[in-house]
Amino acid sequence: MTDPINLIAEWLRGLLAGWGLSSGLVIFIMTLLGVVVTAAFVLLMDVFLVWVERKVVARFQDRLGPNRLGPFGLIQPLADVIKLLIKEDITPIGADRVVYNIAPILALATVLVLWSVIPLSPTVLGADINVGVLFIVAAGAIGTLGIIMAGWASNNKYALIGAFRMVAEIVAYEVPMVIALMVPVILARSMSIGEIVQRQTIWYIVLAPVAALVFLITAIAELGRAPFDLSEAESEIVAGFHIEYTGMKFGMFYAGELLHALTMGALFASFFLGGWRGPFAEQVPILGVFYLFLKAFFIYWVIMWVKYSLPRIRIDHLMEFSWKFLTPLILAVVMITALLDKLLGEPGTLIYTLGMLVANLIVVWITLTLLRTYFRLERKRVGEERPVAAPDLTPAARIERTS
Amino acid sequence: MMTVSLIVFLIVALITLGSALMVVIARNLVHSALWLVLTLFGVAILFGLLQAGFLAVVQVVIYIGAISILIIFAIMLTRRIASDTGPRFNENWGWALGISLMMFAALVWVIVSWPGFHVQAQPLDARFEPVVELGKALVSPNGYVLPFELASVLLLAALIGAIVIAWERKPEGR
Numbered sequence: 001m002t003d004p005i006n007l008i009a010e011w012l013r014g015l016l017a018g019w020g021l022s023s024g025l026v027i028f029i030m031t032l033l034g035v036v037v038t039a040a041f042v043l044l045m046d047v048f049l050v051w052v053e054r055k056v057v058a059r060f061q062d063r064l065g066p067n068r069l070g071p072f073g074l075i076q077p078l079a080d081v082i083k084l085l086i087k088e089d090i091t092p093i094g095a096d097r098v099v100y101n102i103a104p105i106l107a108l109a110t111v112l113v114l115w116s117v118i119p120l121s122p123t124v125l126g127a128d129i130n131v132g133v134l135f136i137v138a139a140g141a142i143g144t145l146g147i148i149m150a151g152w153a154s155n156n157k158y159a160l161i162g163a164f165r166m167v168a169e170i171v172a173y174e175v176p177m178v179i180a181l182m183v184p185v186i187l188a189r190s191m192s193i194g195e196i197v198q199r200q201t202i203w204y205i206v207l208a209p210v211a212a213l214v215f216l217i218t219a220i221a222e223l224g225r226a227p228f229d230l231s232e233a234e235s236e237i238v239a240g241f242h243i244e245y246t247g248m249k250f251g252m253f254y255a256g257e258l259l260h261a262l263t264m265g266a267l268f269a270s271f272f273l274g275g276w277r278g279p280f281a282e283q284v285p286i287l288g289v290f291y292l293f294l295k296a297f298f299i300y301w302v303i304m305w306v307k308y309s310l311p312r313i314r315i316d317h318l319m320e321f322s323w324k325f326l327t328p329l330i331l332a333v334v335m336i337t338a339l340l341d342k343l344l345g346e347p348g349t350l351i352y353t354l355g356m357l358v359a360n361l362i363v364v365w366i367t368l369t370l371l372r373t374y375f376r377l378e379r380k381r382v383g384e385e386r387p388v389a390a391p392d393l394t395p396a397a398r399i400e401r402t403s
Numbered sequence: 404m405m406t407v408s409l410i411v412f413l414i415v416a417l418i419t420l421g422s423a424l425m426v427v428i429a430r431n432l433v434h435s436a437l438w439l440v441l442t443l444f445g446v447a448i449l450f451g452l453l454q455a456g457f458l459a460v461v462q463v464v465i466y467i468g469a470i471s472i473l474i475i476f477a478i479m480l481t482r483r484i485a486s487d488t489g490p491r492f493n494e495n496w497g498w499a500l501g502i503s504l505m506m507f508a509a510l511v512w513v514i515v516s517w518p519g520f521h522v523q524a525q526p527l528d529a530r531f532e533p534v535v536e537l538g539k540a541l542v543s544p545n546g547y548v549l550p551f552e553l554a555s556v557l558l559l560a561a562l563i564g565a566i567v568i569a570w571e572r573k574p575e576g577r
Contacts, residue, residue: 024407099437130534134460141468145440148475152433160479167472174468191534 003285005124009034035116038126042115042259049258049300050077056301060308087247092155095244099153104245104252106146110139111260118266119194121276121288132193133181136267137174140222143260144170147231150253151241162240165315166224166231172319173228176326177218183211183337184271187347187356197275201348205272207356208337210363212272214330219264220303221322223257227310228318265299266292273299333363412452419445432478440471454527457534 009030016026051066051074058065066073091097116126117135129135144167151163184204188196196204205212221228232240242253269275273295276288313321336359344352422441429435443466450459514520540546 028407096431096433099434129456130532131457131460134457134464138460138463138468141464141472142444144472145467145475148472148479149437152475152479164476164479167476171469171472 003121003123005286034126038115039112042112043255045262046255046259047077047081049262050080050255052297052300053258053304056304057308060305081251084248084251089249090244090246092244094155096153096155099149100244101249103146103150103153104242104249104256106149107143108252108256108259110143110146111256111263113139114263114267117193118263118270118292119197119275119288120292121285122198122282123285124289125194128192128194130190130192133185133191133196136181137178140170140174147241150245154241154244156244158237158239159241159243162231162237162243165237166241168315169224169228169230169318170222172322173218173221173326176214176322176330177222179327179330179334180211180215180218181271182334183208186334186337186341193270193275197270197277199347200274200277202353203272203274203277207353208272208333208360209357210333210360211330211337212268214326214333215271216268216299216302217326218322219268220306221318223260223264223303225257225261225303226307227313229307229312230315230318233312261303262296262300265296265303268299269295329363329367333360336363408452412449415445415448415452419449433475436471436475436478439474440467443467443471455533457537 012033013026013030016029017023021029054076055065055073066076069075069079091100114136117129117132119125119128147166147170148163151159151161151166154160184196185191187204187207188199190196190199224231232242237243242250245253269292275295276285276292278287278291278294281288281291337356340355340359341347344355346352419442422438422445425438426435426442429438443462447459447462447466450456450462541551542548
């Protein structure tokens with residue numbers, strides 16, 4: 001089976017070979033074209049995402065959103081882009097010019113690079129590397145670096161604080177995220193994303209709902225979106241790490257964030273919702289692209305739903321949530337999944353699916369019971385009578401007093 | 404014969420070496436750290452050129468994602484150091500240069516005298532799965548299970564140590 005994209009690629013390859021170019025050069029040109037086309041497609045979609053984001057947030061907040069330019073305000077993002085482009089480009093005094101200018105590029109490029117490993121359809125995928133899952137983590141690590149560079153090079157204390165918060169958050173949430181990604185890897189017996197999608201005759205959200213939920217939460221944290229948007233908490237540090245950026249440089253951070261959200265949606269869809277899988281996707285591969293984006297936009301919508309519904313959480317709660325709740329929970333789930341995988345025999349059978357699902361439900365039930373007990377104790381502790389001016393005995397307070 | 408991969412290798416190697424040099428001679432410590440990131444990234448690309456995708460990605464995850472970020476954090480949290488523009492070399496630079504050159508010569512000598520150096524490598528079987536082989540080697544008794552377990556025990560000890568340091572002790576006499 002083939003699809004229009006591969007047909008065009010075949011035709012181009014034949015054309016180039018017909019011009020007498022060497023095979024190495026043809027491969028090079030085709031790879032370059034593939035990169036340019038993918039990046040251009042994704043960036044064009046990014047413009048559309050601005051409209052989606054503004055329209056959806058308006059609906060959540062009971063407003064209309066952009067509705068003046070074009071039908072349903074569809075031309076609004078183009079006006080936004082023009083506005084960003086003609087804004088004054090400011091570099092603050094004392095900024096580290098080179099690092100300051102590289103940071104937004106890194107922030108956007110690390111998101112774009114993720115699209116090279118997401119299989120868009122059974123026949124269309126950039127690079128089917130056998131370590132695709134780790135590749136995502138690696139790209140995230142470089143993205144973190146972009147944020148640190150932006151925060152440090154701006155020569156602004158709010159920017160630096162924002163960058164510190166963001167990095168602390170990403171480092172903390174990367175741990176449960178990587179462990180959560182191990183669950184689909186165990187189920188598919190492969191780290192290649194193409195292979196993981198290929199094996200999902202039953203969506204992994206059925207086999208591993210807990211891992212899916214943990215991945216979604218950590219993905220939102222990695223995006224730095226509400227309720228985890230401490231890095232740009234407007235009421236505390238103005239705009240966080242991108243406070244000094246203007247015009248298109250700010251636009252790159254903004255576009256990077258929006259695109260990252262959709263990319264996380266596509267990754268979630270690939271890992272847990274069957275990626276390009278859907279009716280007739282195997283016969284007509286181009287349908288796979290449609291299914292993947294349908295699922296990706298659904299997850300994107302869920303992320304927006306969370307963002308515009310929940311208030312920001314405090315930094316210590318944020319850290320505790322990752323280290324004391326998500327990490328132990330997902331570690332337990334990975335161990336149970338690995339053990340059951342050996343016990344239940346071949347994947348794909350009814351017993352395997354049911355066993356995984358029931359095990360996950362039991363984990364959820366135990367977690368909820370433990371949480372209920374914890375909150376009962378916590379409520380009791382908070383409700384206790386205590387002197388108003390008791391000394392604060394946390395380690396941080398002790399250090400503060402002694403210094 | 405200049406193949407495309409040879410050209411790419413030369414460019415990447417030049418960038419890696421150049422940025423490694425910049426790590427030492429950059430005036431600003433944060434710049435040094437950022438040059439170090441570029442060096443490590445260059446090494447990752449070299450792994451990628453050698454078809455060692457797993458090592459390339461792990462290099463980025465661990466060295467850039469964890470170690471470099473920790474170094475940058477440590478530099479930024481240390482007041483004054485980040486803007487230090489004092490002398491970059493102390494009087495021992497001659498010794499350091501001599502020892503590095505000796506180390507480099509020794510490494511080159513060891514690698515060149517290794518019999519496998521002149522042998523043309525056989526292409527791997529198409530069905531060869533490096534990650535699978537690595538995983539099996541790490542847990543098989545004939546492979547590296549002992550070093551692997553030792554490393555895990557070491558990491559566990561470090562984790563426990565971190566918890567002990569951060570432990571919120573109950574105040575005495577209360």
